[in-house]
Amino acid sequence: RKNEVISFVKSGLKDLSISRKSFSWGIKVPNNSQHVIYVWLDALTNYISALNFPNKSDKMFKTFWPASLHLIGKDILRFHAVYWPAFLLAAKIPLPEKVYGHGWILDGDEKMSKSKGNILDPIEIINQYGLDPLRYYLIKEVSFGNDGNISQSRLEDCINSDLANNFGNLCQRVTAFAIKNCDGKIPNKIKFNEEDLKLLDKFKMNINLIRDKIDNQDINFYIDFVVNMLFETNKYFNDQEPWNKKDNTLRLNTIIYTTLEIVRKVSYMLYPIIPQSSINALKIFSIKEKEIEFSSIEIHNFLKGGDKIDKIDILFKKIEKKND
Structure with missing residues (x-):
């Protein structure tokens, strides 16, 4: 251009x-x-x-x-x-x-337009799926600056895989586990090991690169970073098996704290994309919208030990696809 x-x-x-x-x-x-x-x-x-x-x-x-x-x-x-x-x-x-x-949003190889009758009505989609999922899908699916094809089927796949399974499920399971095993409070005594820091440091090491990418409208790098961190955190929580560490309170606490910290960081990063859902996720920590500060994603121990953990409602309902 x-x-x-x-x-x-x-x-x-x-x-x-x-x-x-x-x-x-x-x-x-x-x-x-x-x-x-x-x-x-x-x-x-x-x-x-x-x-x-x-x-x-x-x-x-x-x-x-x-x-x-x-x-x-x-x-x-x-x-x-x-x-x-x-x-x-x-x-x-x-x-x-x-x-x-x-670029344009395309239907096949054609630009969407009212005259051609090939538009996906955004109001209908919002009423059916919600505003945040549509925002997330458009930002992730369409390479920013280029034309992009969208479809209702891919929207449903995106909601299920990224939002319901990857983000929403992580928030639910770590919160429920922490409430049950840490008296409903942020763990006080923790000690990060190499595996914890390897995950946490990715935010700190990449914060300047993330800012540079955003300043150059490379939103796809931003969203890919978030998706990868969610995937790695889910894997980390599974691999660390905190449910088998109940005889090692320090390790149990650290796994929970690390995972909760990443939930906070990711919620901060997702706030410009899915604002209401991010605010809902941050209710876990009683963090208000006005308190969101992007630079704090590089802090490893932002959450204060002893603070209450709140249970939250399901962030994203999984969609039962007709062909499932």
Whole structure:
């Protein structure tokens, strides 16, 4: 898309009329009622008029402009990456720092559209499966920036495998086990060994890389990291067999603490993607939404020993597929 914009500019720029008289709808040009303002001039100015421009001293404008990122559909790239910067430069207004064109959601090889009647109705999907699962599925399934195919069947698979089995099940089983074996409290006496630290350190060692990937819109790396950590943590909990460590309280406590810490870290990381479900998971620790701080995922002993562990409801209901 960068090459597309550069190629357009290199081919030679021509004057652009900012009014039209081939139709009547639109904002009329002052002193000329036959012309209306070209929609790709007046629509683009909404980005700054919504921030109370032309009052450049307004708090909204000072806080949010220039935009750190303009996220747009790839089919309106020229208007945002050529015309809009030209308008801003002419008006001596700072440019957005980055323009990123995302792809389309496809049905087979075709773009979804109402006219073709090939859309998956998002309201119907939300009513049936919930908003968070749809958000998660779209972010995981579609390579960000590219076109992506989606289907109801793959959505159901994603909910069952990633959300119900991998995340939800981990939260439920470690919480139930901790309540039963640690008097319903975060373990006090713990001692991390090499296997515990190998898992916990992955958050600390990768936090700067994760930030860099997000700053470059590599959301797929972010979600893959979370999914892999959930998979490894489920395996860790199974392999460590805390149910066979009841004669070794220190080891039992450490396994539980390590797993609970990763539940907290992952819930923090999933908060921008599935906010309500993450908040529900954090009720285990009585952590409120305003207390979520991304940088704390690199802390190994954030949870305080002796704090109460709360039982939570099932986060994601497993979907019984018709062909199962």
